[in-house]
Amino acid sequence: EAGVTQFPSHSVIEKGQTVTLRCDPISGHDNLYWYRRVMGKEIKFLLHFVKESKQDESGMPNNRFLAERTGGTYSTLKVQPAELEDSGVYFCASSQGRGGLVDTQYFGPGTRLTVL
């Protein structure tokens, strides 16, 4: 079974540019999560999709970040315009969705974003 995949693995952009990150969850997983790790800090939650709906976006830093999951399969996270403090590793995770029961989140390899 293929795991969670993310694209690209590394992106270097200039401040003010736009970047779009993609996540393909494990097939059949209803839940999709985005997390971010900035240098020296812990991994922090950004948002949670259940199928195509945003369940919780309390961790999104500001309105320069836009996440979508059209059709409830893959998800994109767009940063526009990017700022220096957006640099970090963006992880995607997915879980099966067990109606409120305990469920395991499986992580992708992350996209390293560097904003110059």
Place this chain on the structure above:
Amino acid sequence: EDKVVQSPLSLVVHEGDTVTLNCSYEVTNFRSLLWYKQEKKAPTFLFMLTSSGIEKKSGRLSSILDKKELFSILNITATQTGDSAVYLCAVELASSEKLVFGKGTKLTVNP
């Protein structure tokens, strides 16, 4: 604020040593505690703990949760160089299903 604290932050041992990694937490609404191993890229799931006092075991790795004292430990016996990684502890919140992570423990096992 929900918080997970791991210690130590870094650990260097020799092959064959036994190590204990610590994770304490302070969260509003606990559902489960998870351990992940991160080598180069994706954090890899190790254990999920929901009940106090029940040890989970997988080969040389084991983990236990104490919900009264709000901590968990991850033990690795007879360490090997392949155990070198960052070990992440995370707590899942019942209210939102999001994970709250600690900063991780970087384990280096030297031959």
